[in-house]
Amino acid sequence: MGEQVPSPVQVRLDELHARVQLNCEGEVATYIPALGKADPALFGLALATHDGHVYESGDTGVGFTIQSVSKPFVYALALYDRGLNGVLERVGVEPTGEGFDALRLEPETGRPLNPMVNAGAIVTASLVNGDDWGQRFQRILDGLSAFAGRELRVDHEVLASEERTGDHNRALGYLLRNAGVLEGDVDKALAVYFRQCSVVVTARDLAVMGATLAGGGVNPVTGQRVVGADTTEHVLAVMATCGTYDFAGEWLLRAGLPAKSGVAGGLVAVLPSQLGIGVFSPPLDRRGTSVRAIAACQELSARFGLHLMRPVNRTAPVLHRFLRGDSLSSQRSRRHAEREILQANSGQIAICELQGDLGFAAADVAVRAIADGLDGVRWLVLDLHRVGRAEPVAVDLLDTLVGELRERGVGTAVAAEDGESPVIAEASFRSLDEALEWCEDALIAQECPPSERAGLDPAAHVPLGEQDLLRDLPAEMIDVLTPLVVERRLAPGEPLFEPGDRPDETLYFVVSGGLIAQQVSGDEVIRMASMGPGTTVTRLTLVDDRNPYRIVAEEPTVLQVLSQTVQKRLEDEHPQVVEALHWAMARGLAARLRQADAQNHALLGSAVPVER
Numbered sequence: 001m002g003e004q005v006p007s008p009v010q011v012r013l014d015e016l017h018a019r020v021q022l023n024c025e026g027e028v029a030t031y032i033p034a035l036g037k038a039d040p041a042l043f044g045l046a047l048a049t050h051d052g053h054v055y056e057s058g059d060t061g062v063g064f065t066i067q068s069v070s071k072p073f074v075y076a077l078a079l080y081d082r083g084l085n086g087v088l089e090r091v092g093v094e095p096t097g098e099g100f101d102a103l104r105l106e107p108e109t110g111r112p113l114n115p116m117v118n119a120g121a122i123v124t125a126s127l128v129n130g131d132d133w134g135q136r137f138q139r140i141l142d143g144l145s146a147f148a149g150r151e152l153r154v155d156h157e158v159l160a161s162e163e164r165t166g167d168h169n170r171a172l173g174y175l176l177r178n179a180g181v182l183e184g185d186v187d188k189a190l191a192v193y194f195r196q197c198s199v200v201v202t203a204r205d206l207a208v209m210g211a212t213l214a215g216g217g218v219n220p221v222t223g224q225r226v227v228g229a230d231t232t233e234h235v236l237a238v239m240a241t242c243g244t245y246d247f248a249g250e251w252l253l254r255a256g257l258p259a260k261s262g263v264a265g266g267l268v269a270v271l272p273s274q275l276g277i278g279v280f281s282p283p284l285d286r287r288g289t290s291v292r293a294i295a296a297c298q299e300l301s302a303r304f305g306l307h308l309m310r311p312v313n314r315t316a317p318v319l320h321r322f323l324r325g326d327s328l329s330s331q332r333s334r335r336h337a338e339r340e341i342l343q344a345n346s347g348q349i350a351i352c353e354l355q356g357d358l359g360f361a362a363a364d365v366a367v368r369a370i371a372d373g374l375d376g377v378r379w380l381v382l383d384l385h386r387v388g389r390a391e392p393v394a395v396d397l398l399d400t401l402v403g404e405l406r407e408r409g410v411g412t413a414v415a416a417e418d419g420e421s422p423v424i425a426e427a428s429f430r431s432l433d434e435a436l437e438w439c440e441d442a443l444i445a446q447e448c449p450p451s452e453r454a455g456l457d458p459a460a461h462v463p464l465g466e467q468d469l470l471r472d473l474p475a476e477m478i479d480v481l482t483p484l485v486v487e488r489r490l491a492p493g494e495p496l497f498e499p500g501d502r503p504d505e506t507l508y509f510v511v512s513g514g515l516i517a518q519q520v521s522g523d524e525v526i527r528m529a530s531m532g533p534g535t536t537v538t539r540l541t542l543v544d545d546r547n548p549y550r551i552v553a554e555e556p557t558v559l560q561v562l563s564q565t566v567q568k569r570l571e572d573e574h575p576q577v578v579e580a581l582h583w584a585m586a587r588g589l590a591a592r593l594r595q596a597d598a599q600n601h602a603l604l605g606s607a608v609p610v611e612r
């Protein structure tokens with residue numbers, strides 16, 4: 001498969017963006033006149049994952065001033081520079097239940113209630129490192145740039161506009177200095193705060209900034225550490241309780257994500273350890289939060305199962321493995337011609353093994369790893385055996401991916417507990433081996449030369465002279481063996497061996513139908529291997545002197561049996577035939593050992609565990 005598979009996450013994000021775009025409620029902010037010029041139709045929605053993948057839909061590259069969305073990030077810098085207690089002395093962490101411009105200070109300490117309202121943000125900006133106000137602002141600009149992963153700049157038109165209309169904040173500044181929580185020149189402190197609010201970002205930037213908070217302070221796109229994990233923990237806690245001001249309670253209930261809004265229409269939301277969301281759309285509700293941002297985040301949270309309080313979201317994204325079929329093969333005994341076809345085309349089969357609870361983040365990593373690893377793949381095995389809870393969003397993303405793959409000629413077989421696949425696929429099985437076998441059968445049917453198709457048909461009748469074990473014996477030896485074998489028919493489920501039987505040197509050639517090896521423990525029966533037409537059951541096949549498995553017919557089966565007694569007689573009459581038989585068995589065993597060795601390397605070598 002050559003064409004890149006569209007990401008199911010991108011498909012869902014675009015659908016959501018289109019729905020929310022239709023919501024035209026709200027008004028563009030004008031109390032800072034320059035903000036009133038914004039186009040109310042603009043709407044950008046971005047999602048950045050813990051491993052640095054950024055999904056974007058709509059106007060995610062359009063610049064706007066960060067405004068109050070800057071506050072949690074500057075709070076992070078102040079915490080990183082001064083420590084939690086150093087900041088707590090000046091700024092509280094309690095929600096106000098009032099708007100962003102509330103005048104309220106704590107009566108006994110004079111502290112602003114939290115760093116997300118203007119009063120708290122003005123103090124926080126004064127607490128970042130810097131010998132003077134210019135250095136403090138540079139620390140803020142560099143810090144915001146590091147969170148975004150690119151160099152940011154100030155919009156001087158908006159800055160001038162806010163400076164002309166900023167008396168309310170200046171009054172706050174004098175109240176704060178009077179209360180002893182803001183030190184130095186109030187106008188210079190306000191100048192830093194106004195410049196901080198006038199830094200230009202995009203929805204994509206906010207998503208990456210949010211993902212940096214989600215990832216414990218490391219920017220997942222640049223890999224740069226901006227602040228420590230303790231700091232991000234504190235910041236996210238305060239965002240969760242105070243980030244949307246007097247809307248914080250309903251926001252946490254419905255979106256369930258620590259977030260911070262801004263009057264230019266920006267909003268950042270974070271799912272700790274998993275992702276950041278950045279939204280930009282200027283029309284605001286009466287509390288100063290972007291109407292489309294609220295709708296988008298609430299719908300994202302619901303559809304992607306992102307609510308912080310959802311059990312699955314308290315576990316980190318899980319490891320999964322993605323293996324290519326280059327040396328992986330099922331436990332089905334196959335004829336030489338089948339093995340050759342598989343060997344020549346084994347890159348067409350891939351196995352993706354998922355483990356743990358599948359929330360959005362784990363499913364996103366899995367679908368991306370699958371989509372990125374499918375070059376040349378025609379059949380995919382999705383092993384969900386080790387998956388615990390699978391959120392609806394995870395099933396939806398996997399369903400969407402399987403559908404996209406099907407349209408591109410890639411068939412999927414799912415291996416799941418009891419064969420009950422939550423994902424809609426071409427086939428589902430109880431075991432990984434059966435799923436892999438299905439892919440191999442499909443590949444053989446697809447790649448088998450027309451001249452050999454009849455002979456390799458699983459329903460084929462394979463006479464003694466075409467049995468795989470005897471393929472190198474000359475015709476005259478086959479003529480010696482033909483009258484010596486005895487036909488034996490097995491009904492479906494009829495055993496050839498029971499666990500513990502002591503097999504002798506008798507050879508069982510499968511002429512038609514097929515056998516399966518089952519491990520029986522109590523009521524549990526596990527399918528361990530299968531043997532199709534043209535293959536031979538020998539003492540070596542059974543692995544051990546004491547056969548550990550039950551060998552039964554999977555369907556009506558015809559065998560041709562060369563007993564040990566007859567072989568003993570053959571040693572006297574046709575020793576060269578017996579020698580050729582033994583060589584053939586040794587070659588078959590060597591081929592199985594090589595296959596097992598290659599498989600071992602594939603499992604140990606090419607498996608690519610995806611680091612969380």
Ligand SMILES: NC(=O)CC[C@H](N)C(=O)O
Nearest residue numbers: 067068100118197262263
């Ligand atoms: N909520 C906001 O985004 C307000 C920020 C704006 N600069 C102000 O101080 O009023």
